[in-house]
Amino acid sequence: MPAPILSAPSLPAPIVPTSWSASWTIFRIALEERLTYRGDFALGTLMRFLPIVTQIFLWHAVFTAVSTPVTGIAKTVAGYTYEEMVAYYLLTMLGRAFSSMPGLSSGIARLIRTGEIKKFLIQPVDLLWFTFLSRVAHKTAYYSVAAGPFALVFFLCRGYFPPLPSAATLLLFTLTLLLGFLLGYFMEVSLGLIGFWWLEISSLIFVYTLLNFFLSGHMFPLDMLGPEWQWLVQFIPLQYLAYFPAAVFLGKITGAALAWGIACELIWIVALVGLSRWLFHRGVIRYSGFGG
């Protein structure tokens, strides 16, 4: 028999179907693990509220600096009143509570670097679904602790908010938060999977965090940016992580623009699901080619 020669297999690694009961167990165990270090977890969650105070003071200083002599405080900055600006900032905090994924990319890259990823090649469990469920558990634990402080902050700052929007807007706002979670998850997973090629991706995460900081609308409302930046903001998906949900709540995006925004976000999510699957597939082929 001639010696069979083999090149890198191009066959797709099968995606492991995970039953609902298995998914529930993964979620439950990840949640339990998350709650193990109670002190660190509670402190970490609560300390995230500290920047709110500094940010409110910062915007107060900005508005005062450009104040009119009559009122003592500027009416608007780039179309935002001081109250709107604070409300916007608080809403982006809420948006980011859904879309930010602390430690996700670096965690995946570490799995690859340390070889722990082998577990997911050997056991009948899908890495991407497993990390997704773990992240849902992670967020659930976070919300359970952060819900109280969030409610308190929103209550204390209720004066900054416009009257509560319609139920339909609130529903769409909730949808944008959930889509923001999916988008943030698949973006960071794709970033983490680059670890198959680079091993160390901390500089990549730094660049991503920097772009995220400015172009998600976390620092300031994106409609403050001039038209020369608008094309970039519209071209990349970062706006959906913070600006978009806040703008929907504040009624700055409505009607056709809102429908178009959600459609674009959905397209981005589908594309990123595809990208993360492809990266994982190619990454595993590369990994298994390199001796594991």
Place this chain on the structure above:
Amino acid sequence: MRSCSIVVAEPASAHRNLFRYCPMSTIEITGLRKSFRAYQKQEGLRAAIRGLWRRNYREVEAVRGIDLTVEQGEFVAFLGPNGAGKTTTLKLLSGVVHPTSGTARVLGHVPWLRENDYRRRFALVMGQKNQLWWDLPAQESFRLHQQIYRIPPDEFLRTRDELTRLLQVENLLSQPVRELSLGERMKMELIAALLHSPDVLFLDEPTIGLDVVAQHNIQQFLKQYQQQRNVTVLLTSHYMKDVAALCQRVVIIAQGQIKYDGSLSGIIDKFSQTKVVSLTFAEGRMPERLVEFGVVLACEPPKARLRIPRNKVTQTLSTLLSQGGVEDVGVEDAPLDEVIADMFAQVHDNKSPTD
């Protein structure tokens, strides 16, 4: 048997159909090779800077053409020096890496296709890698395994209880894994790996770093478990005691090739160049220049131990006996550890006895 060997580049469906009806051994490996590029960095800052834009790679041939057949219920040890290709072979068979060329089938599956049917039928335990959730009690990890391996609840409980009883860890199930000792953790790793009753078990140095008692416990457990379940086990270990206690068959791998495949005692016959002769002399009759007869391992008059080339044992003994004064004599094989260490050293110097 050879008639159902296939080229791995064929579609997966073709493999499955072929394998379904072929009688076969549990593990069949033919001409398996694995090489990969390894980055070569010279020492020093200058080399590190040069490495920023130009890197040198070396082709590492981890496995260089292995042929091996293992039948169901065999307990096979892979022995070899560090870097011999043992772990790479286990990684190939568990589908973590794919080969450069060659074929392998385990339970009728091509491992690196990573079919789910195959993943549910084998387990890999690596002594230095942790698959349990570090901050949670082991029983939570076991529950997770029950779900992902789809083990029926009653079967899961039965297997878990049996394994925890055999390994005497019943009272540790609810303790976080991070608080267990290394030996206890290894036991939990084994339980996690065995819950789904795999047909094939790959053990990569399962007793590494354990104390003598823990090593012995795990050996006893593995022995009993393998005999009861008749599973096929491939084990790599640096501890000769593991191998002697567990494996009927030993495969020695060095430089990516099989150098020996047979029984443990056969290693001595094949590779041992010397024997150890123990002598007791009558008082004052010990020869002054024992070194003339062989390498002196110990000399405490009136006793002495000499290492003598195998082909000179008879001649040396008759010389000594003819000189008179020998009260007692014993001839033993050289210790297995030494034989294997010598053999590894020879292989390292490219002077393998089989080359």
